[in-house]
Amino acid sequence: MDILEVKDLSVKVEGKLILKGLNFSLKEGASHILFGPNGSGKTTLIGALMGLPEYEVTSGKILFQGTDITNASTDERAKLGMVVGFQNPPEITGVKLGDLLKLCLGKPVSDDFSPEELKQIEAFRLNSFLNRNVNLGFSGGERKRSEILQLIFLKPKLLLLDEPDSGVDVESLRMIASEIQRYVENSGSSALIITHKGDILDYIKAKYGCILLNGKFHCFTNPMRIYEDIKRLGYEECVSCRIRTDEGWRNNNGQRK
Amino acid sequence: MDKENSLTKIPHQILEEVQKAGVETEGKNRSATFLHLNQETIAAKVNEFYEGKLELMDTKAALKKYPWLENYRWKLVSKDKDEYTKKVAEEYSGGYFIHILPGAEISFPLQSCLLITQRNLEQRVHNIIIAEENSKAHIITSCLQHSSVPKAAHLGISEIYVKKGAMLNFTMIHQWSENTLVRPRTGAEVQDNAAFISNYVCMRPVRDIQMYPVAYCSGKESRASFNSILYGHKDSHLDIGSKAVLTGSASKAEMISRAIAREGSEMIIRGMIEGDNPDCKGHLECRGLVMDDKSFMQSIPELIAKKKGVEITHEAAVGKISEKEIAYLMTRKLSREQAVSLIIRGFMDVRILGLPDSLESEIKRIVEWSAKAD
Numbered sequence: 147m148d149i150l151e152v153k154d155l156s157v158k159v160e161g162k163l164i165l166k167g168l169n170f171s172l173k174e175g176a177s178h179i180l181f182g183p184n185g186s187g188k189t190t191l192i193g194a195l196m197g198l199p200e201y202e203v204t205s206g207k208i209l210f211q212g213t214d215i216t217n218a219s220t221d222e223r224a225k226l227g228m229v230v231g232f233q234n235p236p237e238i239t240g241v242k243l244g245d246l247l248k249l250c251l252g253k254p255v256s257d258d259f260s261p262e263e264l265k266q267i268e269a270f271r272l273n274s275f276l277n278r279n280v281n282l283g284f285s286g287g288e289r290k291r292s293e294i295l296q297l298i299f300l301k302p303k304l305l306l307l308d309e310p311d312s313g314v315d316v317e318s319l320r321m322i323a324s325e326i327q328r329y330v331e332n333s334g335s336s337a338l339i340i341t342h343k344g345d346i347l348d349y350i351k352a353k354y355g356c357i358l359l360n361g362k363f364h365c366f367t368n369p370m371r372i373y374e375d376i377k378r379l380g381y382e383e384c385v386s387c388r389i390r391t392d393e394g395w396r397n398n399n400g401q402r403k
Numbered sequence: 404m405d406k407e408n409s410l411t412k413i414p415h416q417i418l419e420e421v422q423k424a425g426v427e428t429e430g431k432n433r434s435a436t437f438l439h440l441n442q443e444t445i446a447a448k449v450n451e452f453y454e455g456k457l458e459l460m461d462t463k464a465a466l467k468k469y470p471w472l473e474n475y476r477w478k479l480v481s482k483d484k485d486e487y488t489k490k491v492a493e494e495y496s497g498g499y500f501i502h503i504l505p506g507a508e509i510s511f512p513l514q515s516c517l518l519i520t521q522r523n524l525e526q527r528v529h530n531i532i533i534a535e536e537n538s539k540a541h542i543i544t545s546c547l548q549h550s551s552v553p554k555a556a557h558l559g560i561s562e563i564y565v566k567k568g569a570m571l572n573f574t575m576i577h578q579w580s581e582n583t584l585v586r587p588r589t590g591a592e593v594q595d596n597a598a599f600i601s602n603y604v605c606m607r608p609v610r611d612i613q614m615y616p617v618a619y620c621s622g623k624e625s626r627a628s629f630n631s632i633l634y635g636h637k638d639s640h641l642d643i644g645s646k647a648v649l650t651g652s653a654s655k656a657e658m659i660s661r662a663i664a665r666e667g668s669e670m671i672i673r674g675m676i677e678g679d680n681p682d683c684k685g686h687l688e689c690r691g692l693v694m695d696d697k698s699f700m701q702s703i704p705e706l707i708a709k710k711k712g713v714e715i716t717h718e719a720a721v722g723k724i725s726e727k728e729i730a731y732l733m734t735r736k737l738s739r740e741q742a743v744s745l746i747i748r749g750f751m752d753v754r755i756l757g758l759p760d761s762l763e764s765e766i767k768r769i770v771e772w773s774a775k776a777d
């Protein structure tokens with residue numbers, strides 16, 4: 147089963163066409179690692195999937211668990227179970243991280259955290275951040291920790307993670323990635339994780355490695371080997387070499403040939 | 404008339420509104436309580452624990468008792484300033500005289516409430532506050548009009564003296580109605596090493612308010628802060644400003660405002676810092692949100708330097724709520740409305756008022772209640 151299906155998706159940003167007729171699907175209960183050169187449109191894709199205002203969908207359809215969400219509002223998508231961890235989350239003056247975390251948990255800000263929840267906050271080393279304004283003055287790694295914890299508290303079915311590993315130190319990466327893996331495994335949810343590095347694969351059991359290149363979405367099995375190939379051959383060559391070999395490639399439509 | 408404590412005179416329904424405006428009707432956690440209903444002072448009572456540390460009485464009674472008080476009347480606000488000051492000079496119904504005695508540290512706030520329940524009333528009051536040397540106090544004053552009153556006006560003169568080494572934190576909460584005309588006229592003198600913090604919170608709709616309190620920082624290392632949280636809605640017209648004149652050496656002024664305009668409100672937010680001493684400093688900060696196309700906001704900062712060495716800065720931003728921030732919160736399952744109200748509540752950050760914790764949380768409750776009540 148596919149949790150997400152994208153058909154002929156075109157997206158404009160600031161009047162510029164960034165994605166043109168993209169087709170792919172994501173498998174239910176599987177983690178997908180998405181690679182792609184800077185500026186290839188990975189963040190744009192996630193923004194369009196989540197329905198963020200600056201990304202204008204000019205054609206195509208997005209289906210989440212079979213439901214057409216192309217015109218759904220961002221909060222409707224979130225309530226269906228899609229969430230996004232931002233590459234560059236905005237700062238929100240006046241809103242405390244602690245309050246936002248409670249809202250993610252679906253409880254009023256006047257409630258307290260349960261001991262269980264506090265343990266998780268501690269694991270993410272965010273205890274001393276609860277009274278601070280969301281992302282205001284957070285370091286790069288602190289922002290990522292806060293993003294991922296919010297997502298886990300939201301209990302999603304599909305996690306869209308935009309470079310959760312960028313700017314994160316070795317120990318934090320281990321913590322963040324293991325927590326993501328633990329959540330995905332226990333809940334049977336799916337994930338699309340954008341990265342430029344392979345380290346995260348040490349902790350996340352991903353079934354697929356995908357590449358967004360020249361406006362096409364390619365998915366293959368064995369993401370570690372995809373990463374190695376990208377390092378060795380570059381994005382272009384990695385894709386065409388994969389397509390040539392009999393390794394079993396998944397084309398634009400996510401089908402085996 | 405028994406002025407000891409006549410809060411029981413107030414009808415239950417009005418009492419409730421008075422409480423919502425921050426008045427602790429039992430007088431608990433308050434050092435003193437003053438209440439002026441329409442044209443009559445009905446309570447002026449110092450908590451017995453604070454007797455000998457402060458005095459509180461009606462201005463007219465105080466002028467009779469203390470002839471020297473004339474030296475403090477019409478000294479910081481000019482009688483001939485405008486038609487409103489002239490009217491109060493002609494005739495007024497009292498007001499409060501608050502006298503914080505030398506060295507007294509008043510830990511609980513003094514509270515005062517000016518209330519209008521009578522239709523077509525023009526309430527005119529004259530208040531005088533003297534914070535004697537090295538004293539320390541918080542005053543919280545609520546002004547409100549009962550919602551059933553169709554039309555009224557409030558003209559209030561306040562003259563505030565903060566003497567050497569004293570600290571006075573003065574928080575004014577306005578809860579007028581859509582039909583009130585409000586003209587406060589306030590002047591403050593801040594002497595050597597003294598600090599005057601003036602907070603202003605206006606949350607309910609008001610027909611027309613215009614005020615421009617002035618602090619004269621004449622003392623060495625004197626300090627004035629003006630902080631305001633303004634919520635303009637339902638066609639309110641607010642013209643709110645503050646002015647600080649820095650003549651004392653190393654005197655300082657700071658002004659912070661947070662303003663929201665919606666539902667056809669017009670808001671002008673002014674701030675003037677005049678530096679007239681070579682080592683004075685000032686900073687002015689204004690942030691405003693305009694929620695719809697029917698509303699209007701203008702920020703007018705004025706920085707004046709009259710001596711070499713004056714250092715006065717300002718930052719101002721008026722505009723709409725960032726769509727990026729709203730969208731971010733919507734990815735966390737909040738509806739658009741929930742996201743907007745969360746940002747607004749955070750925007751009206753009561754921490755800018757520099758209040759002690761308990762008072763801060765009280766004011767926070769008022770702000771959140773008012774923002775929700777429409």
Ligand SMILES: Nc1ncnc2c1ncn2[C@@H]1O[C@H](COP(=O)(O)OP(=O)(O)OP(=O)(O)O)[C@@H](O)[C@H]1O
Pocket residue numbers: 159160162164182183184185186187188189190191200233
């Ligand atoms: N707000 C914007 N205004 C103008 N151009 C934009 C905007 N957002 C994105 N773009 C452009 O769209 C293209 C795709 O950007 P996007 O952020 O999706 O790339 P990406 O694959 O996520 O890159 P990276 O790996 O560097 O994060 C880029 O050329 C970028 O400059």
Ligand SMILES: [Mg+2]
Pocket residue numbers: 188189190233308
């Ligand atoms: Mg990106």
